[in-house]
Structures are given as structure tokens and as C-alpha cells.
Amino acid sequence: EVQLVESGGGLVQSGGSLRLSCAASGFSFSTSAMHWVRQAPGKGLECVSAINYNGVSTYYANSVKGRFTISRDNSKNTLFLQMGSLRPEDMAVYYCARFSGVAIDYWGQGTLVTVSA
Amino acid sequence: EIVLTQSPATLSLSPGDRVSLSCRASQGISSYLAWYQQKPGQAPRLLIYDASNRATGIPARFSGSGSGTDFALTISSLEPEDFAVYYCQQRSNWPFTFGPGTKVDIK
Numbered sequence: 001e002v003q004l005v006e007s008g009g010g011l012v013q014s015g016g017s018l019r020l021s022c023a024a025s026g027f028s029f030s031t032s033a034m035h036w037v038r039q040a041p042g043k044g045l046e047c048v049s050a051i052n053y054n055g056v057s058t059y060y061a062n063s064v065k066g067r068f069t070i071s072r073d074n075s076k077n078t079l080f081l082q083m084g085s086l087r088p089e090d091m092a093v094y095y096c097a098r099f100s101g102v103a104i105d106y107w108g109q110g111t112l113v114t115v116s117a
Numbered sequence: 118e119i120v121l122t123q124s125p126a127t128l129s130l131s132p133g134d135r136v137s138l139s140c141r142a143s144q145g146i147s148s149y150l151a152w153y154q155q156k157p158g159q160a161p162r163l164l165i166y167d168a169s170n171r172a173t174g175i176p177a178r179f180s181g182s183g184s185g186t187d188f189a190l191t192i193s194s195l196e197p198e199d200f201a202v203y204y205c206q207q208r209s210n211w212p213f214t215f216g217p218g219t220k221v222d223i224k
Contacts, residue, residue: 035213045153045161045204045215061212062118095160102167102208103151107160 002026002106004096009111016086016115022079022096022108030054030074033099036081038092039110046092049081050099064090083113091115119143119207121216129224134195138219140188140205149209152181152190155218156201164203165190195221 008020020036035050049070050059058070069082079096093110120143130136140150148168153161163172165181168188178193192199200223205216 044217045155045206047206047213047215050211050213059211100166102149102170103163103172103206104153104161105163105166105172107162109160 002098004098004106004108006094006096006108006111009094009113011114011116012086014086014088014115014117017082017084018086018113020081020083020094020096020111020113022081024077024079024096024098027098027106029077033101034070034072034079035097035099035104036070036079037095037097037104037107038090038113039095040089040092043092048094051079086113086115088115088117118212119146119210119214121205121207121214123203123205123216123219125219126217127220127222129222130195131224132195132197136192136195136221138190138203138221140183140190140216142186142188142207142209145185146207146209148184149207150181150183150188151206151208152179153204153206154199154201155204161204192221 003025005023048061051070055072067085071080095110096108097104098106122141124139150168152165155161169181180191202218202220204218
């Protein structure tokens with residue numbers, strides 16, 4: 001069974017930092033591209049960052065570029081999102097997701113990041 | 118950045134109804150479009166990829182069509198579990214943008 005389990009969310013002050021983790025199991029993590037997708041309360045979905053299977057190529061939405069860093073540890077089947085200079089508008093549920101090459105086929109349950117002004 | 122527009126924002130329908138949801142891209146994206154369903158408190162679920170291919174385990178009442186800039190998701194006969202929000206997403210260019218969603222609720 002595929003599992004993506006996020007952790008690391010919580011309450012942080014504006015300007016602060018947070019590191020999200022995603023533990024993957026049940027599929028070949030080391031050959032999979034991975035994404036972080038967020039959803040602000042009551043709002044739609046936003047793809048904020050992506051990383052290819054070996055970590056060489058990374059991608060960021062303009063809204064987080066220069067503040068967030070995506071990385072992975074294939075030896076531990078774990079995906080990370082280091083978030084810095086957090087703003088109130090970064091408050092959202094952050095989903096870890098596997099990109100199959102054509103679509104996001106597996107999603108975690110999400111972790112909530114709350115940013116206080 | 119490619120902008121996806123979904124219409125309508127909300128639809129009020131009854132079980133058994135047929136529904137078509139629209140997704141329009143601001144520029145041509147070939148067939149690089151996926152559809153997702155999201156229910157309250159849950160992560161999205163993949164329904165359709167590459168415009169018209171059903172994902173594993175998705176019932177045949179869901180179908181997708183379109184290419185270029187205009188796409189549709191059709192549900193041939195709504196089941197009670199189909200009342201949810203539906204999002205389209207393009208993978209033609211990074212960032213892989215989503216549409217704002219269409220909420221299908223019970224009349």
C-alpha cells in the first residue's frame with residue numbers, strides 16, 4: 001500500500017522557518033518525481049515545488065522562489081520542504097505528492113502550516 | 118504561467134444527472150491535462166490524466182475530452198459520492214497550475 005506521511009507542520013510567526021518532511025512507502029521512491037502542493041483554507045490547489053527522481057532538478061512557484069527549498073533523501077525514502085521567511089499567505093495545508101510522469105497519482109493526508117502575523 | 122479557468126464555479130444537481138465540467142487553458146497545452154476530485158477534509162484524488170485516460174480504479178461514468186485549450190470532464194450519471202469539488206491541472210509548463218475548481222453539490 002502506498003503511503004505518504006507528512007510531518008513538521010505547525011504554528012510559526014511571520015518571518016520564521018519550518019521544515020516539512022514526507023515519509024514515503026509502498027512504491028519506488030527513488031525513481032519517482034515528487035511535488036509539494038498546498039491549499040490555503042477554503043481555497044484551491046497550488047503546486048509550490050517539485051523535484052526529479054535524483055534531486056538534480058528542482059522547480060518552484062514564483063510565490064515561494066528564494067524562500068523555500070525542496071530536497072530528498074532517497075536512502076531514507078523521505079522528501080523535504082525547507083520553508084523560510086514565512087508569510088501569512090503561506091498558511092495552508094501542505095500535501096506531499098508523487099508525480100507519475102503524467103499526473104499526481106498519490107497524495108499524503110497533508111500537514112497544516114499556520115503563520116501568525 | 119498558464120492560467121486555467123473552470124466553469125461554472127458551482128453546480129447544483131441531483132443524483133442521476135449528467136454533468137459536463139469545463140476547463141479552459143490560457144494557451145495550448147496539447148493533451149497535458151488531469152482532473153482531480155476532492156471531498157471535504159480529504160486529499161485530492163486523480164480521476165483523469167492526459168485529458169481522456171481514466172486513472173486506475175476510476176468508474177467508467179467519468180470521462181474526459183479535449184485538447185489544446187478546451188477540455189471537459191463528464192460524469193454520465195451522478196452518484197451520491199460524486200458530490201465534491203473538481204479541479205483540472207496542466208503539466209505542459211512549470212508551474213503545473215490548477216484551475217480554481219468547480220463544486221458539484223446536491224440540489
